[in-house]
Amino acid sequence: MGNGVNKETGGASRSIVSMIIVLLVVAAVIFVVARNETQKNDSGQENEQESTAAGTDVGDAVVTVALPGLEPEKPEVDSSKEIVGDVLISNVPKADFSFSFNSKLNDAAVVTRAESGVYPEITEDVYPLFTEGIEGEALYLDGSYGVELLGLDALNDSYTISFWFRADEMYDWSPFLMIGSYLMDVGGSQSYLSFNKKTTEEGEEVVPIFNTIDAILNNSCEVRPSMDHKKCIDLNEWYYITICVDASASSGAEEGRAMGYLYLNSELIGSAEVSRLNMDPENIRAYLGISCYDELFRASYDELHIWKDMLDESQISSMYTAYIGAQAKTDQSGG
Numbered sequence: 001m002g003n004g005v006n007k008e009t010g011g012a013s014r015s016i017v018s019m020i021i022v023l024l025v026v027a028a029v030i031f032v033v034a035r036n037e038t039q040k041n042d043s044g045q046e047n048e049q050e051s052t053a054a055g056t057d058v059g060d061a062v063v064t065v066a067l068p069g070l071e072p073e074k075p076e077v078d079s080s081k082e083i084v085g086d087v088l089i090s091n092v093p094k095a096d097f098s099f100s101f102n103s104k105l106n107d108a109a110v111v112t113r114a115e116s117g118v119y120p121e122i123t124e125d126v127y128p129l130f131t132e133g134i135e136g137e138a139l140y141l142d143g144s145y146g147v148e149l150l151g152l153d154a155l156n157d158s159y160t161i162s163f164w165f166r167a168d169e170m171y172d173w174s175p176f177l178m179i180g181s182y183l184m185d186v187g188g189s190q191s192y193l194s195f196n197k198k199t200t201e202e203g204e205e206v207v208p209i210f211n212t213i214d215a216i217l218n219n220s221c222e223v224r225p226s227m228d229h230k231k232c233i234d235l236n237e238w239y240y241i242t243i244c245v246d247a248s249a250s251s252g253a254e255e256g257r258a259m260g261y262l263y264l265n266s267e268l269i270g271s272a273e274v275s276r277l278n279m280d281p282e283n284i285r286a287y288l289g290i291s292c293y294d295e296l297f298r299a300s301y302d303e304l305h306i307w308k309d310m311l312d313e314s315q316i317s318s319m320y321t322a323y324i325g326a327q328a329k330t331d332q333s334g335g
Contacts, residue, residue: 085326095305101139111148138302146290154279160307162242168298181283190215212275217256219275229269266320
């Protein structure tokens with residue numbers, strides 16, 4: 001009896017030992033297989049990295065990885081085109097003169113006038129003011145000073161001028177912008193262009209008006225809004241004003257004249273003959289919000305550009321659309 005019990009116990013022990021051995025063998029096999037797979041994957045990744053670094057095909061694409069110590073090349077920006085915000089305007093050439101007024105005056109200076117009938121003088125006693133603009137900040141004139149734009153060329157052939165303008169107040173003939181030479185030599189060598197407002201004999205306000213006077217050829221012309229657009233500008237609103245002068249169209253005009261096209265927010269609001277100017281390149285004066293005679297006023301200016309060539313309607317529209325898009329993006333971001 002005792003021997004039978006011992007035999008059964010021994011048999012059970014051997015069975016347990018056998019099962020443990022089998023389990024150990026199975027575990028060892030699984031471990032070996034897993035290790036081989038890991039090594040195979042690691043080897044594949046190393047090969048792929050080597051191929052990638054060398055610029056060889058990985059799948060269907062060729063991937064280039066910058067080597068240590070070398071920065072990736074930045075895309076070149078076409079400096080011959082206008083940029084609004086972060087958008088390249090591919091169909092608009094870069095302006096010959098640009099003034100953005102972002103918290104400072106570049107190539108411009110504050111000017112004041114002690115009395116009527118004298119040239120405004122540059123002063124360091126008055127600091128320019130700035131306000132929220134179309135793109136960044138805008139120049140703000142509070143009615144006590146104006147700004148002179150420095151370094152401009154004579155505009156005696158085709159040209160385009162565009163700028164954003166917001167008036168707090170306006171007076172007849174007080175120029176938003178004036179560019180010319182010998183501004184006080186009336187009847188002599190005076191030659192200039194200006195943007196203005198005027199009131200007709202019937203009491204109607206007409207604004208904006210593009211005015212050109214050349215005393216040498218005794219020419220005085222203006223481009224005004226059509227009958228449907230007599231008063232286009234209201235106070236405290238931003239407007240994009242553009243004038244395009246086409247000197248090549250002078251063949252169909254009177255002697256000493258060209259064709260001018262006036263746009264507001266990229267819409268053509270008037271066209272007419274303008275004076276071909278005879279500005280002296282050595283005597284150019286350009287003013288915002290001030291002249292030698294007229295009353296000063298309160299207004300804001302932003303993004304003023306001058307091209308020594310004529311832009312077409314599609315280019316003007318591209319600029320206006322880009323500014324509106326940039327402003328909308330800024331509003332969405334809370335900037």
